[in-house]
Amino acid sequence: MDVTTLALIAFVVVLIGISKSAFAGALGVFAVPLLMLKLPASQAIALMLPLLIIGDILSVKSFWRKWDNRLLLPLIPGAIMGVIVAYLIIDVINPHYLRLIIATICIVFALKNILFKQTRLTFLSNKVGAVIMSMFSGITSSLVHAGGPPIIIYFTAIGLSPSKFVATAAIFFAMMNMLKLIAAISFGLLPSATILTALLFFPLAIIGNCVGVKINTTIDKQVFLKLMNYLLLLLGCWLLIR
Template sequence: MDITTLVLIAAVVVLIGVSKSAFAGALGVFAVPLLMLKLPAAQAIALMLPLLIIGDMLSVRSYWRKWDNQLLLPLIPGAIVGVLIAYLIIDVINAKHLRLIIALICIVFSIKNIFFKKSSLKILSNKIGAGIMSMFSGITSSLVHAGGPPIIIYFTAIGLTPGKFVATAAIFFAMMNVIKLIAALSFGLLTGETILTALAFFPLAFVGNWLGVKINEVLDKVLFLKIMNYLLLVLGFWLLLGK
């Protein structure tokens, strides 16, 4: 790899660390397109999974047992089903159409929260909503590495505090990415070289994690949820306008 590629991967590793420990993985959607500036699409997507797992490990360590178990448990079955569905339909699904659906959901939800704050989405504030959004997250995470928006929408709808928001998202995505790792290894989608490349950047993941935790510590609930809504709006347009 040339120096530009190495610097780019290093920047993505830091971005993932900050994203997972400060904004529940919201910035992760930008990671694959950034890697694709210097890497082939298949290589960029393959490299993302071990990088995400490294970020997960550090985020879970930083927020150990600060997550909400009652909130987490209903999310796990949906995520497993979503990952399984994704690998069953991976050869027939149109990734561009899936990105469009995610984009429109992000834009509509964020606009509702920014401009129509008094209205609420009661349909999401229950176990059915948790199951639907976690399943959607499993599908989108497996197919286009965009599992963050569905869970962010769900957590924003129920108004979690910053600490529980990020901590519960951290353990949820850690579990889901382990499921994805098992599936990826089973399908032969990961190579030893890809895993070693990810491990080489492990020290920089600590930097991103540390920055993210510090950012999260200074945000109160109102400001945090406001930031998450605007991030969803940006993510929506990014997915809508991206290739």
């Protein structure tokens, strides 16, 4: 790898570290397109998984046991169902249309929260909403590597505090990404050289994690939720124009 490629990977690693520990991975959707500036698509996608898992490990450690078990438990079966559904429909669904659906939902939800703050989406604030959004996350994560927006929408709708928001998202995505890692290794989709490359950037992931934790622990709850809405709007627009 040339110096430019190494610098780009280093930037992405720090970005993932900050994103995971400050904003529940909201910026992660930009990582693969950035890697693809210098790497082939297949290599960028393969490298992304171990980088995400490194970010997950550090975030879980930083917010250990600060997650909400009552919120987490309904998310797990939903995510498993989503991954299964994704593999059942992978040959018939058009990823372009799925990305368009995610983008539209992100934009509509974000604009609703920004412009009509008093309107509550009560149908999301229960276990049924948790299962639906986590299943949607499992599907979008498996098919278009965009599992973050559905969970971010759900957590924003119920108004979690910054630390509980990030902690619960961290343990949720850590579980899902570990399942994806086992599957990728089993099918020979993740070469050992790719895993080694990710591990070499581990010190930079720690730096990103420390910066993210500092942001998360000092930010006001209302400012955090407002920021998450603007990030969702940005994510929606990004997915729309990709």
